Amino acid sequence: MLLRKLIAGIHPRLAVVVHDMLMVWLAWTAVSMLRWSLAPNPSPVSLFDTEVWLVLAAQGLIFWWTGLYRGLWRFASVPDIWNIFRACVLGAFAAAITLFLYNRLVTVPRTVLVIYPLVLAILLGGPRLLYRYWKDSRLDFVTRTPSQRVLVLGAGKAGEALVRDLKRENRYAPVGFLDDNPQLRGARLHGIPVLGTLDQLPQIARETAAEMLVIAMPAANKVQMRRAVELCESSELPFRTVPRLEDVVAGRSSFNELKKVAIEDLLGREQVQLDWTAIRTRLAGKRVLVSGGGGSIGAELCRQIARLGAESLTVLELSEYNLYSIEQELRRDFPDLLFNAWLGDCGDAATCERVFATAKPQIVFHAAAYKHVPLLQGQIREAFRNNVLGTKVMAEAADRSGVESFVLISTDKAVNPTSVMGACKRVAEIFCQNFAQHSQTRFITVRFGNVLDSAGSVVPRFREQIQAGGPVTVTHPEITRYFMTIPEACQLILQASVLGNGGEIFALDMGEPIKIRDLAEQMIRLAGRQEGHEIAIVYTGLRPGEKLFEELFHAQERYSDTAHAKIFLAQPRSMAWSLLLAQLRHGEQAMRDFDEEALRRVVEQLLPEFASGAGSGGATVVAFDSKAV
Template sequence: MTYRKRLLLLIILDSLCVFTAIYFSHLILSTKYYLTPFLVVSSLTLLIGHHLLAAYYKLYKRVLEYASIGELVTIFKSVTYSILITAVVQFLFYQDVYIRALVITWMLLMLFIGGSRFVWRLYRDAYLKVKNQGERTLIIGAGSAGTMIARQLKNNSGSKLYPVAFIDDDCQKQQMEIMGIPVIGGVNLIEKSVIEFDIKNIIIAIPSLNKKELNKIVQECSKTNVRTQTLPMIEDLVLGKVSVNDFRDVRIEDLLGREPVKLDDKNLLDTIHHQTILVTGAGGSIGSEICRQVSKYKPSKIVLLGHGENSIYTIEQELLNTYDEINFVTEIADVQDKDKMFAILLKHRPSMVYHAAAHKHVPLMERNPEEAVKNNVIGTKNVAEAADHAKVKTFVMVSTDKAVNPTSVMGATKRIAEMVVQHMDTISNTRFVAVRFGNVLGSRGSVIPLFKKQIQAGGPVTVTHPDMERYFMTIPEASRLVIQAGALARGGEIFVLDMGDPVKIIDLAKNLIKLSGYSVEDIGIVYSGIRPGEKLFEELLNENEVHHKQVFPKIHIGKATFIEGKFLSVLINEFENLSIDELRVTLLDIAGGRVKEEKLVVNY
């Protein structure tokens, strides 16, 4: 129905309501009903007054499907003021006010006009309740978000979900009904409610939940083997990227990530705004997220440097579509090419370099230690020296917890790369720092994508050891730490995030299986054994590096242990002449500080 037809229909309906109310008011009062100037003037005044006030309060623009208290208040104002206007006209023309008739007319108008608005909604709700055969859905959270979700699902005839019950820990809401949907109890009743109400889908609708509370709810939901979903990210709703009906499955990242570290926006603006920024490894998981985070602070130019053309192209297109005021420049180059690094940094002369290019896969680097040296050590040295030559203000290297007491080639090369950065800080005007964190959730080659593929294939999920633990953080969190470290840098620091408690990989696997809608028995878990170079437990700082003072919320600076540059030169010049076993031993000795007489400890 067009707007004009709908408007005409409502005007005719309200006009009939006005005349009917006036007629019945006189009939109820047993007055002699005949057309007199008094009655005509009163009727016309009431009719015109109501329509004018209805237009003023936009009563005819209200969507009847969502008629609620707001519409009732508007009707009350429109009817009340039109009755008052009629009373004034009666007094001005006839020096008399027919109070009883007007009072009864007011009550009848509220009944007729208000009822006409709500009858359609009652009919529609009842019709949809019969028609909607969507999956029976349990909504956890009977607050504003949960109520909004329930209303959307009930009013959307095309929805595949239909709300039948709420769960909420608020005692004042329990045993009550919201839009005809019962609030049956707290989180402890989730499993019982799923059975009692034959629930096929669960939606968690509490945007304010912290990670600990969400984990508790998900653990209860996992007992039911019913699909559990949650609301989209609030920022995505606000930006219009998704609608409130675009529920997503609860991800393992929701449970393992900590509450986000709040950045020092003023300091970051001073550091990044209107500056030229260069990111190596810009197409990787961390590098691309650094580019996204940095772009929010409106630098004048970001140089996207990477070896893989496809990944660089992908992040370039994403950023171009989001930030049209920033100049994005791509450089396809290998950090192992020293001359190219010098040329690129001299060409762009960035004020800040984020060095995220590295080989990171532990088993692969165990078998190819010379490649780990070339990329992680020599590549870092090349970019660092180029940064010094181009007079870059700050150089931030992305490191790993595997650099602490390393047992793997990858960890050893990252620790030696830290030493390169620390050494460069002692001989350069550029501020050189490193940022150390644990495993990154969802990054390419990480354990979670592997587990997901194994679950999709029907299992089993392979875990190396039942006692293996790891620290985890999200890609955005890791990237925020990197850019915050750049703003905090004084030179020579190793920044470490307070990553909370480590997570057992076996628990991670079990949670992921349950969140995917399966039982552990269905998928199965097998132990493959610890791979070469792996440790059961990772550390963020060794005993000689522990420094408990925080320089920023959840950010520590470790004490730095490093060796003189000549030992690094020997390694770089001679590593190709060593066998794989000799190279592995040499790397672990240097990274572990097992170089006699020349070891230094510097405190920050």
């Protein structure tokens, strides 16, 4: 018992130092004895003479200088072995210099100095690798749970790294890879064979008695990912995936983390290529203001702006909780960022004047808006006050403050609007387009569609309905929407802000529209449930102001390509400035009087298409094929 306590009291680092010094002594004396034994008149080798102590001292200093004791035996790897070899070679040089100064190397054969570092590297590296192998492969029969047999889809770098980590854990036992690359057929990675192609998944899964599937294809596009998921679903086995590359780079996930396949993985698109140099040049060292910075889009804009090196970031947010959340996150993740949190309404002129006077922003991203179509359909006063007059107040404050760029974040619902929300956003677009001709500030509008997993959007609603056991409610079997991820939308907003000179409307390429019915069915399957048997889909009918199809351009907005393949430029439709200001004054007065009928007339006079399509309450559905625009 006393000996056990004594051993336990020894610091692990000290034990490693003692081991390494013992190996130095063993290597030096063994090589010396071997060399002298081959001489015609061998001389006796002293085990602890001055020469040995000098070698120990020289080699020990080299070990310390090369950081040999900062590594852990438990995780010894190729870089550690290389560091050991480097330390042994440098130690041999140090020992040679020390012994030369001591006795001109009279008693040291030159072959000893050559063979010694090789022997020492083996004596130091061998125990480390053996210890790691023992720790990785030992079985704890008391606590170990049975390994789950895993079949990995994808034998690339991600699959190789995943299997390397899975083999360290007792919970998983990789049984094979599937990959469509014919050159990999029959190959082995970490002893695990590549058994076939992805199309053979159901058959190979049965033959290997696989219990779980893992999709290790983080660079797969949406078509490849959908195919892999369909094959996994056909096998009726549980499946997981590794995070996408952009999530790993952004720090949202660790590389080999196993997670459930999310709908974002299937609707995600090819990685957007951005001109980060131009974006960083525009934003780095600048004072930036984000209104609505606590919302889904606004918060992600704040994160990306902070990463790009803005001098200061000011957030104007009406929601106290959202403002608190983004403030805590940014202060934690970007401690050097000058951050200012303002609780207030962008439609409050006094608040805006104080914020602009204090923060002195050079670039403004106006993301504050009400966006829920059905809710706003009966709330035209609030929609007009926030989405139109709030934009006007912010834009005028930006103009008076000499802001360089003002970016209005708009929506595809502003095109041929049939809803109050879309109509008010379109009026805000018209104001910024025309105000650009009377201001030194560059007013730029960025228009895009639905954002996956944004607050109040269809994806989190479907997720809640599925978790509650259904039914999942869809308004119409044929309704379609454009989708993109929050990070992608914000990146393209930043890119568009660099492209604009003022007065433009930029529309983001949203890819192909997705049927909401297909979205609901896929989410039900991803949740491990069966559509129709366990979770029902109920069609509730189109809501007031809702379209079957969304579009990104009005028929009169001639659009053209830009320097970026994912961003299009729409030619603005001009309006008499005096008429626009007069209508907005009428609207402001109607808002103060709470005269909603007068407000509706103002919006209809500004937007004839809204008057013809939704003047009676927005119940009429107007559908256009976006490909024909």
